[in-house]
Amino acid sequence: MDLSTPKGTKDFTVELEIIRKKIVSEIEDIFQKYGYEPITTPIVEYWDTLKGKYGEEAENKLIWRFKLPFSEREYALKYDNTVPLARYYAKYRPLLPFKRYTIDRVFRYDEPQKGRYREFWQADVDILGSPYPEADAEILKVFNEVFERLGFRDFRILINDRRIMDTIFSGFGIEYRSKVYRIIDKLDKVGLENVKRELLEFLDKDKVERIINLISLEDKEALEYISRFKGVEEYVEDIKTIIDLSGSNKIIYKPSLVRGLDYYTGMVFEVVYNGYPGSLGGGGRYDDLIEVFAGSKVPAVGGSVGINRVMDLGIDLGIFKVDKKTYTEIAVIYIGDTFRKAWNIANDLRKEGFKVYIDLMRSKFKKQIEYAISKDIRYLIIVGEEDLKENMVTFQDRYLKKREKVDLKDLINLLNKKISNRSG
Amino acid sequence: MDLSTPKGTKDFTVELEIIRKKIVSEIEDIFQKYGYEPITTPIVEYWDTLKGKYGEEAENKLIWRFKLPFSEREYALKYDNTVPLARYYAKYRPLLPFKRYTIDRVFRYDEPQKGRYREFWQADVDILGSPYPEADAEILKVFNEVFERLGFRDFRILINDRRIMDTIFSGFGIEYRSKVYRIIDKLDKVGLENVKRELLEFLDKDKVERIINLISLEDKEALEYISRFKGVEEYVEDIKTIIDLSGSNKIIYKPSLVRGLDYYTGMVFEVVYNGYPGSLGGGGRYDDLIEVFAGSKVPAVGGSVGINRVMDLGIDLGIFKVDKKTYTEIAVIYIGDTFRKAWNIANDLRKEGFKVYIDLMRSKFKKQIEYAISKDIRYLIIVGEEDLKENMVTFQDRYLKKREKVDLKDLINLLNKKISNRSG
Known part of the structure; x- marks a missing residue:
């Protein structure tokens, strides 16, 4: 063809x-x-x-x-x-x-x-x-x-x-x-x-x-x-x-x-x-x-x-660099049986105007991370079963190579500080 | 045709x-x-x-x-x-x-x-x-x-x-x-x-x-x-x-x-x-x-x-109103022999990101005002010879029907206060 x-x-x-x-x-x-x-x-x-x-x-x-x-x-x-x-x-x-x-x-x-x-x-x-x-x-x-x-x-x-x-x-x-x-x-x-x-x-x-x-x-x-x-x-x-x-x-x-x-x-x-x-x-x-x-x-x-x-x-x-692969700022990653919760978190963040990706392929954790890396999505929010029991998620800034646990209720505040130039 | x-x-x-x-x-x-x-x-x-x-x-x-x-x-x-x-x-x-x-x-x-x-x-x-x-x-x-x-x-x-x-x-x-x-x-x-x-x-x-x-x-x-x-x-x-x-x-x-x-x-x-x-x-x-x-x-x-x-x-x-005729926020109006000065003011405002119209038709004052009104441009900056001697211009908000004299050096500050949602 x-x-x-x-x-x-x-x-x-x-x-x-x-x-x-x-x-x-x-x-x-x-x-x-x-x-x-x-x-x-x-x-x-x-x-x-x-x-x-x-x-x-x-x-x-x-x-x-x-x-x-x-x-x-x-x-x-x-x-x-x-x-x-x-x-x-x-x-x-x-x-x-x-x-x-x-x-x-x-x-x-x-x-x-x-x-x-x-x-x-x-x-x-x-x-x-x-x-x-x-x-x-x-x-x-x-x-x-x-x-x-x-x-x-x-x-x-x-x-x-x-x-x-x-x-x-x-x-x-x-x-x-x-x-x-x-x-x-x-x-x-x-x-x-x-x-x-x-x-x-x-x-x-x-x-x-x-x-x-x-x-x-x-x-x-x-x-x-x-x-x-x-x-x-x-x-x-x-x-x-x-x-x-x-x-x-x-x-x-x-x-x-x-x-x-x-x-x-x-x-x-x-x-x-x-x-x-x-x-x-x-x-x-x-x-x-x-x-x-x-x-x-x-x-x-x-x-x-x-x-x-x-x-x-x-x-x-070299005035324009052909390297930006995405507008997406955040990938929400789920581990174990947390898809539904991760889906809700992703949608809550979108309501705040953030550009958010969530896997729809039922991929394993590793594959989700690989995808985020190859698309060069900077921020990851990792939703794990154990963390969720305490209403926590893990926030990762791929560029600064930093990970921290964040209370779900503080997540939007944290992201607002990290990502300033937002639409929506 | x-x-x-x-x-x-x-x-x-x-x-x-x-x-x-x-x-x-x-x-x-x-x-x-x-x-x-x-x-x-x-x-x-x-x-x-x-x-x-x-x-x-x-x-x-x-x-x-x-x-x-x-x-x-x-x-x-x-x-x-x-x-x-x-x-x-x-x-x-x-x-x-x-x-x-x-x-x-x-x-x-x-x-x-x-x-x-x-x-x-x-x-x-x-x-x-x-x-x-x-x-x-x-x-x-x-x-x-x-x-x-x-x-x-x-x-x-x-x-x-x-x-x-x-x-x-x-x-x-x-x-x-x-x-x-x-x-x-x-x-x-x-x-x-x-x-x-x-x-x-x-x-x-x-x-x-x-x-x-x-x-x-x-x-x-x-x-x-x-x-x-x-x-x-x-x-x-x-x-x-x-x-x-x-x-x-x-x-x-x-x-x-x-x-x-x-x-x-x-x-x-x-x-x-x-x-x-x-x-x-x-x-x-x-x-x-x-x-x-x-x-x-x-x-x-x-x-x-x-x-x-x-x-x-x-x-x-009626969800979308067919009434917005322009993106332009400001019309700079010249009176008498002030075109060149008005042109410069218009360009200074554009440098600050404002959307600015200036007449290019050598129109009389009245015609310039009529144009701004029919295009529904909200703010007018009127550049007159007498005012200019004191480095002043007249600022008019057509919606609030207010006119005031403004020192040229304060103009951008004033406009920044009036017009918040700007690009550039």
Whole structure:
């Protein structure tokens, strides 16, 4: 029997799921601190909803699109959380600005490779309604805080503005701009020489020189260089405001950054990590997308964190340790004919909010202990017949290698002292 | 433009998503208290993985099953979390007992109606490895606690055992048992007369009488009645142990309950609520399913909570109020030329873990206040030019209708006193 999940998808085993949930909860906490509200849209959308929003490649090769043997309409699995947000806005018309977050799976039928999944988790934050760089700045501030909080030290946030590139390239007299964008966007992956070669296939040498000149620069140098062009003043001012307000020292202006999706109209950004292929997150301004659904223009800016990549890289870097096997704090162990009493003790502790395991396999004492050890459950409460006669149990802290007899009526007090961070 | 989600799917708007997240977090807390560990399997599985596990109807009509225009293999969306768990076990062979939970969406191409979705959330708990009624009892105890905690007073947990029905029906000389099960399982929906009529189509009058006799009974009467049959002693004993250990007074023995899925082999249960069509959750023992994937027998028992139905009914009953529009606690309001200062104050408060909104629309004072009111953000911090000269801001508690001037250096202290339950 084939036990594999489909290519490009993965099981989150207990150890991985504990990490994933931790990441999601940190990110969600940050999103909420900045005043974003949660929504969740379906995994399945009508194909018509996604059609024509992402560009040719996505549409022809990457969207999970299908009919069922017994369905009439064509369906698609969500490709991102942005187009569904646009549909959502048009349908419910929430008060503007609408600041929302969504943490959900998206689906792209890409060729699986390192960091490239066909089903993966994204954490999206977006602001609908504000055309101002303050909104862009808040998004970048949120992203900066996410990566700081998760413990990535050496990340960088690359930033650019599509309007800057449009203006300059139009000054260069360059047609086929979207083709040029696709090529220069691969700069970090394929290198300057390959970009040059590709551009030379359809542009004359002079134009290619100018493009190469521009995209070889970075950060302050690049900002200074582009500032010489006419018509970009306002956009450069915006970039400076965004960097300034965001308060992040990780942001770098990068002319080669344009991003693949069709719907971006202004600022674009990507979070990268030295040596990691592809981005850990990114986004930008998409002032025209909502109009497609809503019929009227609603400026919008946002981005998504690629949770699978953050996990993979964080594990590689040792930021996230794949060692936590359980949330369980306490194992109640029974010896002899004490199961019923142990069962009651376990349930009394659960009432107090403790996370408690009790064997349901009628296992011998030794086997129960072995299980608790292999799951790395820290505290043991051993219920023996002799002890019970005096209303006592044995409490063991496996980490401190300490055992003590405890009166049953003092047990909850003792555990409350030992285990502070409790839910329930 | 069609703004609808596919039939049988739904958007969780902010108000609904806040409720959904609350429900999920309560359920998850309970699952963890009982020592269950999280896993998540993909939404998309190979069709081969799901094929032949659920029975004819599911297989031919209900499973979302498809190929992509450019894919070779056939895919399916997960139909439940149980078959993926069986695959998971076979693949990773976690230590037994394996107690895991999964809260995820599943997909069934059913005819949408009240409480029937094509994409919906389920919260699953399962124990792999234990053949004993203690395990069944723990699952029922967890379910009991979930519905108690969520605030459903008048729920009932119906319970039966497929082995009891098999034994009795075989004693009746009844063939086509699975057909009979499908019919009697609809008792509460269609009534005794309709069940009788349907059975009479292929069974003689005497047999139908006996079946009707049996399934007219409930609870103690039913348990007493079935105890007279030979060969069911052990199973009846198990039922009694389960009810006893679970400590729930909501469990009712119900001979007509058999449940639709093919894979159940022993105890089955369903959570129902007076007047609500269909169940709010359910499950049972499936001792043969894992073997299909793992090649060796692993006893298993578990169940799932239907989150969409719990939400829908809870909202109808007034248990969950659709009124919370935001998690945001504080709005920082700027007047005049104080945006930059207000931005910094907002960020300082976020550093302390508060959930803070600041306008990014360059709105006038009045508009900012109106927004905070319509979102029902309780606390306002008003940043005015005059106040700032003395390092003061105005603090307003909208609920208590109180305003006071506060020195900026005392602001965090004040807020910590007002807002106790904070994250971060």
